Amino acid sequence: MHVATLTRPDAAPTPRAVLRAYFHAKDENRPQVMRRAFAPDATLDIVNRSASIAFPARTEGREAIADVLVRAFGRSYENVRTFYFDAPPPDARRFSCDWLVAMSDKERGSPRVGCGRYDWTFDTPGTGLASGLVITIEAMLVLEPALLDTTLEAIDRLDYPWTTAAAAAAVLRAPPDLASALGPVLAWLDGSGRVG
Helix, strand or coil, rough: CCCCCCCCCCCCCCCHHHHHHHHHHHHHCCHHHHHCEEEEEEEEEEEEEECCCCCCCCCCCCCHHHHHHHHHHHHHHEEEEEECCCCCCCCEEEEEEEEEEEEEECCCCCCEEEEEEEEEEEECCCCEEEEEEEEEEEEEEECCCHHHHHHHEEECCCCCCCHHHHHHHHHHHHCHHHHCCCCHHHHHHHHCCCCC
């Protein structure tokens, strides 16, 4: 039986496909999918402006990136949903966009909501894969466990994985108890410090 494919197996992925593969790997705890996002010698740099989450400042190599962003991350967090606020053009060599994430802490059951910026570099010859990613974490808020269901229900109303800051702000403001807990993230969504 012949199964149709959307692209030729030898075709280099588009930047948009690379970004989608990254979320498949990270949000769904599938480290093997990182090979569809990063070149083997890719680098990851994290600029962390939050004391609520910890990552190494620099990671070198796709397997090490998978260890940091998928395997270790997946041991601590679940219900992960990350959103891009812009999509790259098909021929992008560099691309920056803002992001929003919601997830829950496995141990305590508390929701976390964070935001920041991705700066991607797609200059791996012939492969289309990312050679570098800089993640800036502007805020990461740890909420009370009682807000878990409210947070996840709100975030599930967004188109995944591409949405807009306005849509995200609207769903996170709708429940009053959630809105009052998310002041810094909502201010960022309203435009303070965002790329776009």
